[in-house]
Amino acid sequence: MNIVVLVSGNGSNLQALIDAEKAGRYRGRVAAVVSDRAGVFALERAKNAGIPAFTEEPDKSLSKEARRLELSDRILRIAEARDAGLIVLAGFLSILRGNIINRYSGRIINLHPALLPKYGGEGMYGEKVHRAVLAAGESESGCTVHFVDEGTDTGPILIRRTVPVLDGDTAESLAERIHREEHAAIVDAVVTLTEKSRKS
Ligand code: GAR
DSSP, X not given: OEEEEEESSOOHHHHHHHHHHHTTOSSOEEEEEEESSTTOXXXXXXHHTTOOXXXXXXXXXXXXXXXXXXXXXXXXXXXXXXXXXEEEESSOOSOOOTHHHHHTTTSEEEEESSOTTTTOSTTOOHHHHHHHHHHTTOSEEEEEEEEOOSSSSOSOEEEEEEEEOOTTOOHHHHHHXXXXXXXXXXXXXXXXXXXXXXXX
16 A cells, blocks of 8 residues: 655654564555655655655645645645555644545544644644643643544544653653654554555
8 A cells, every 4th residue: 555644844753654664564655755844854764765755835825724725735636646545644734624635534644742632723733732731730641643534633533642741741751752652653553554455
């Protein structure tokens, strides 16, 4: 199965997928990586692994919703051109809209650095999530892999992994603990979905 991975930054979760693929953990291959930001390290990781990498930045001349739709359609075209059976948002910070959601229903997943449905939604990404968790005095946090639907961080949950919030945690220390779980969760999700498609 061809997999398209969407990224915006460091790409450590992309790296986890690349490493798992090399180790034969799932029957599929990352066929393309798309970043909505130029020059990010995730693109470097793709290049080092010999994976075609595309930079598709949002068109700032458009209004917010038009911008989301237009970028989503560009990504859909890339996914269809690669005959992708699965799209993985691995640290992707743009919000997808329009045809891609229906066309890839049940075959498009997002990784979120908290235990959804808590601490999700627009504006809740990266470090902001960890700061909110700490400010609320939560005793645990974690990560969630869920299917993408029309909402933001609202689709059906596939996997959640929990970590404790420790005394003296900072957003950075909590993020680091969660990152380790994310790498396992995103690989498990891809193993599950590539396996499922072989059976159906
Ligand atoms: C991850 O923690 C991921 O959960 C988060 O961005 C980070 C990317 O790390 N995604 C979101 O916040 C999406 N709402 P990475 O670039 O090292 O994979």
